[in-house]
Amino acid sequence: MIRLVCCLISIVIIKSAFAQDKPLLYNVDDLPQTLMTNPGAQINFTGHIGLPFFSQIHLSAGSTGVTLHDIFRDDGSNINMRIRQAMQKMDNTDYFSVNQQLEVLSLGWKLDRKNYLSMGIYQELDLFSYFPKDPAILVNEGNSNYLDENFYFDDLSLTAEIMTVYHLGINHKFDKRLTVGARAKLYSSIFNVESTGNTGRFITRTTPNGRNYYKHEIDNLDVLVNTAGFAPLKEKDSMTVEKATAELLSRSFFGGNVGFGLDLGFSYIVDEQFIVSGSVQDVGAVFQRSEVENYRYFGSYKTSGIEPLFPENGSKPYWDEFEDEVNENLQDETTNESYSTWRPVKANLGIQFGFGAAFLPCNYLTVKKVRYMNLIGMQLNGVRRPKGFVTRFTTYWDRKINEKHRLKVGYSIDDYSFTNIGLMYTTTFKKFNIYLAVNNLLAFPNLAKANNASLQLGMQFVFNREN
């Protein structure tokens, strides 16, 4: 046990750079949404059906290096100076992230003593961009204050996707201790932009012994922006935001590119009070084949200026020659080559300890007929992003107030904050359940100063035949 805790803490210290966006819904055995974070979770219901479009509304946004207050604070100082300071303070591993999910349909039922089937449809928007520090400083400040310094185009790294996900999952009680689960996913991607793995650098070298003051060098530039579903939007001259939104929504159901993925998970009852669980989500890819456009910029070039030759008869088209030389060495091309995008894989690992036994209606899947009024636990969540895993370490206290009300308080450490306190409340009247989970609660009184915030909200019917 201690070894496991040490292991978890070590991983957090080594990789303090990741975040899962719904940590409070992990290991909540009476919420069907827990099956979406771990298909092999311990569950305490025999059926569920979500209110269409309202069974889960999830919003999450964050920025690791800057807050709204850093830029727009109302203290009389110059906003452009604040932007410069913020850009200097941020690093190319800082990132901006937006994730939104809307459950369109969600239902499930117990097939037999060992199996629970769940399925549904949800729509997801996921945007993740590292702060492109070097290109941003070059655009905002120019090269004048950065002579002999490299500007790396590697800093450009972003992914954005809007998709509809159709899923079918099974939760299977393997034996008295082990429960495993899997969820197959069919992705219908509506819109995708991806630009990762870029290379190249720009430098203005001072050349005291050279022919001119400087030598400007672009070396090994290779920037590729893949898009799918974007071309039709830009081709229409009369396209407005409203029309673009309508166009995207019209592709919501099987209107885009297709992909496949898998969630896998388990939970293991170590002893009466201890449960260990883990899962991986979205192990899969989307195959972007239709409405694809790839924009590539590549090449190397060096120059110290244009050289007139003082010919005897007239002048030469020096500028045209210079432009031709630049175009020959620094090229751009637009192609329509299919590409595949890996989904941002999420990994979860948790341990949970129960105390304060209560003889409430039992968990039909567990051998032990004892449930606990209090659960404390730790979990490590991670999401794979282009430059590595972003992790979050959460400890929580999950308190069952009575049969109807349940409260969970979590404390998380992640890239955004060391003071991330989250709160989840779920209540069930008869078979109707509503829940609300909020992360980074301390920041909510003034979100302008927050690096991140997220919220999950939903309502559904949850059935338990043992009730």
Place this chain on the structure above:
Amino acid sequence: MKSYLLAFKKLSLLAILATTFLACVKDVDINQKDDIVLSPAADVDLVIYQLDENDFKDSLTGALKTVISDTVRLEFLDDDYIQKDLTSVELFFKHKNTFPREIESKIRFLSERNQEQFSKNYTISAGAHNNPKTIERTKLIENDSIQLVRRSIKMVVELEVQPNGSTFEGELDFASRGLFRFDFK
């Protein structure tokens, strides 16, 4: 049914609370977005040349041409970012001379119709093979004068060798750069 209504009521209350929380954005003035300006300063090389006595000879007669010139079109001066967002330009010129004669340098910026917009003229001191003379000059153009840059499209470099009877042998190197400041609103 009554329970469901109660649940809806509670949910609404929670939603309102959540919305209220989300609305708590304080001590900021988003209208400052209108004041955001990108102000890059681009330091770029312009024109270079390296001449020796052969560049001053008439190819037919071999006689010394005391005046030579050439014109370089700087097409980027007609681009949108120059025409709309340029706020100042500082030009730097440097000559290194080993010719044993003074040379008059005229650097002129002309419009498409060859009307001079601004110029920088100066004398390059005579140097020697082992003792090159270096001369540097700058030209700052800002405020209303920036229109002169916006109207320019050609850079004319002209050299006039001054007579003094010495043998005309040596080299003349020229370097130039521009520091262009912008305000992109």
